[in-house]
Amino acid sequence: MKTVNQPAKPHYGQLLNQALSEPGKLSTAYSAMHKFSVLNRALAVQQMIERGIEVSPLGSYGAWRKQGINVLKGHKGIALWMPVTIKDKTKEAEDDETGKIIFVMKPHWFALSQTDGWNNGEANLSGFHPEWDAERALDVLGVELKKFHDVNANKMGYATIGDNTIAINPMNPHPFKTLVHEMAHQIMHIETEWRNQPPAVLEVEAESVAFIVCATLGLADDDALSSSRAYIQGWASSFPGWQEKVPVFHAKRIFNTANRIIKAGEDFTDES
Numbered sequence: 575m576k577t578v579n580q581p582a583k584p585h586y587g588q589l590l591n592q593a594l595s596e597p598g599k600l601s602t603a604y605s606a607m608h609k610f611s612v613l614n615r616a617l618a619v620q621q622m623i624e625r626g627i628e629v630s631p632l633g634s635y636g637a638w639r640k641q642g643i644n645v646l647k648g649h650k651g652i653a654l655w656m657p658v659t660i661k662d663k664t665k666e667a668e669d670d671e672t673g674k675i676i677f678v679m680k681p682h683w684f685a686l687s688q689t690d691g692w693n694n695g696e697a698n699l700s701g702f703h704p705e706w707d708a709e710r711a712l713d714v715l716g717v718e719l720k721k722f723h724d725v726n727a728n729k730m731g732y733a734t735i736g737d738n739t740i741a742i743n744p745m746n747p748h749p750f751k752t753l754v755h756e757m758a759h760q761i762m763h764i765e766t767e768w769r770n771q772p773p774a775v776l777e778v779e780a781e782s783v784a785f786i787v788c789a790t791l792g793l794a795d796d797d798a799l800s801s802s803r804a805y806i807q808g809w810a811s812s813f814p815g816w817q818e819k820v821p822v823f824h825a826k827r828i829f830n831t832a833n834r835i836i837k838a839g840e841d842f843t844d845e846s
């Protein structure tokens with residue numbers, strides 16, 4: 575028999591169905607910045623380390639300006655290989671389109687740590703839910719939040735397997751969503767058997783946890799939740815049947831982890 579004053583349990587199942595069925599739109603933050611080749615990323619990291627610049631997302635001067643971020647005075651650009659088309663002047667003007675492409679090193683790139691948007695590598699996690707504290711949750715779950723040290727500006731966060739650390743891109747427009755996503759990876763996917771699962775399984779699980787936790791606690795706005803749904807549906811569509819319903823085994827793992835994360839951040843200080 576149900577007691578009357580029992581607080582309403584969050585409808586995790588309903589939220590998961592919503593995540594899979596309601597339309598979503600992926601945040602432009604995932605693709606707003608230039609994508610670099612593996613070689614250029616390695617070159618950028620090397621130059622940042624050599625010059626004592628903190629390894630951080632990379633962008634052109636103009637791309638940073640578009641994000642409302644300014645390169646700090648006196649900073650020199652990072653040089654990467656860039657394609658340049660050489661036109662053959664001996665040919666007729668009509669043939670000009672087909673030039674020869676060569677690669678040259680151009681110092682047109684800047685690390686986020688060379689701008690006023692670096693914020694010491696920390697994502698803005700202020701303004702959280704009054705009854706859920708991100709720091710307490712991290713503490714209880716044994717997960718450490720570190721500075722973001724990845725040159726890919728389109729990457730919103732990452733979890734490092736082996737040392738229980740996570741990092742959030744300081745430019746991330748939805749830092750809480752990513753915080754919970756990376757926490758979920760650390761809780762659910764640290765064992766080898768999980769690390770060898772297809773990325774779609776890991777991403778649907780982690781992002782579903784993020785969606786449920788953020789929707790339950792009000793940690794994310796409509797834009798963030800919409801982006802979350804698009805992300806989940808994008809990965810779920812690569813598995814037959816997962817678009818309509820996540821298998822019960824995985825749904826249970828998602829609900830349990832969401833519950834653990836919510837509980838870990840709750841304030842128990844005034845309870846005796």
Ligand SMILES: [Zn+2]
Binds near residue numbers: 755759776777780
């Ligand atoms: Zn992930």
